[in-house]
Amino acid sequence: MVDERRPRKELEKDLGKEPEKYLEVRGLHVHYGNIHALHGVDLVVGKGEIVCVVGVNGAGKSTLMWAIAGVLPITEGAVLLNGAPFVRGAASARPHEIVNLGISLVPERRRLFSALTVRENLIMGSIRRTDREGIAADLERCFSLYPVLRERIAQRAGTLSGGEQQMLAISRALMSRPSILLLDEPSLGLAPLVTDALFDTILKIREEGVTVLLVEQNALQALDIGDRGYVLRTGRIVESASSGELIENPMIREAYLGGS
Ligand SMILES: Nc1ncnc2c1ncn2[C@@H]1O[C@H](COP(=O)(O)OP(=O)(O)O)[C@@H](O)[C@H]1O
Ligand SMILES: [Mg+2]
Incomplete structure (x- = not known):
């Protein structure tokens, strides 16, 4: 079978380079009552990228997606598209307005x-x-x-x-x-081979010009199709690098990828 995935070398080229900001999450805090779920999350997604946010159950991945999609009120921070904030406290756009901006969420489950x-x-x-x-x-x-x-x-x-x-x-x-697809744990409940086939279609969707933000517990399979990744732990970004770097990072492997 031909491997249609982007050659890893090509990805490494961009290593460490921040992309031009297309979607940007800036200092995002979200609370559920007394529970402080997101503690100042910062991330950027460049146009045409597949960016992964990986983290275990309860890390805050869905909270992040709901906040970007405007379905969950935020406490502090902003989400910007092309430098213009559309989620920003009381001045936030409504969920349907965010869909009209070209941002579409595929919710968990x-x-x-x-x-x-x-x-x-x-x-x-x-x-x-x-x-x-x-x-x-x-x-x-x-x-x-x-x-x-x-x-x-x-x-x-x-x-x-x-x-x-x-x-x-x-x-x-x-x-x-949409011009940006937000995918919340698409692999949930799927067998690894089914996930692989599904993730290959995410690459195709990106080829058609759609930018992808993918959050997953299934870190290894997600990073395998991603350009860059962030690690979210109890509401904080604790690591960010190219997908290749994250996959090879021994600490990340230990904590999120099931050891070596
Ligand atoms: N509706 C809710 N009410 C109270 N706490 C919630 C609610 N949804 C999520 N949380 C809490 O927020 C944190 C992040 O949850 P979530 O965003 O669902 O994580 P993930 O998607 O990474 O599994 C968890 O501690 C979770 O218990
Ligand atoms: Mg979730």
């Missing part, structure tokens, strides 16, 4: 409409659009990315396998035609 069909779920993803031809073209784009969804088009989402549900969740997000 898919959150599909399980009683609706595959087609209906996809249409829900395009609900804020009026360009019928563009919507039809994007449906085709999803089917060429995930041919099995075409076969299952009239099937209820709840009857799909875990892998197929994740494909549908990603496709539903793509139906809003």
Whole structure:
């Protein structure tokens, strides 16, 4: 099989270099009542990058995604797109306005409409659009990315396998035609081989010009497709480097990648 992944050497070239900021999280704090979940998170995502945030269960990965998507109020800090803040305390954009900015979240555990069909779920993803031809073209784009969804088009989402549900969740997000895709633990509950196949499609999505922020407990598989990565531990970024560097870092291997 041909390995379509970006050659590691090409990635190493950019090692240590901060990309031009496209999406930027700056000094982000989030509380749930008395629980301080994010303690001043800083990260940047360059246009066209796949950036991974890895961390164990409870590290704050979903909190970070919900804050960027505007579904969770923040206490302090900001999230910026091209230098313009869209999440900033009380002045934050509403979730649907953030979708209109081109930022789309694939939430943890898919959150599909399980009683609706595959087609209906996809249409829900395009609900804020009026360009019928563009919507039809994007449906085709999803089917060429995930041919099995075409076969299952009239099937209820709840009857799909875990892998197929994740494909549908990603496709539903793509139906809003995002420029940035936020992926919250897409590998959750999937077998390693299914995850591998799914992650290969994330590379394809990036090739089509979509920027990707991927958060995962499954650090090794995520970093394998990522350009750069951040390690989140109890609400703080404790490490950031190229994916190759993180994979080879003995400390990271020990703590997050299941030893050597
Ligand atoms: N709705 C909530 N209410 C209170 N605490 C929460 C809530 N959601 C998450 N937390 C807490 O915030 C921290 C980060 O959680 P989360 O963002 O879900 O982590 P991850 O996605 O990395 O597993 C955890 O300590 C978790 O218990
Ligand atoms: Mg989570």
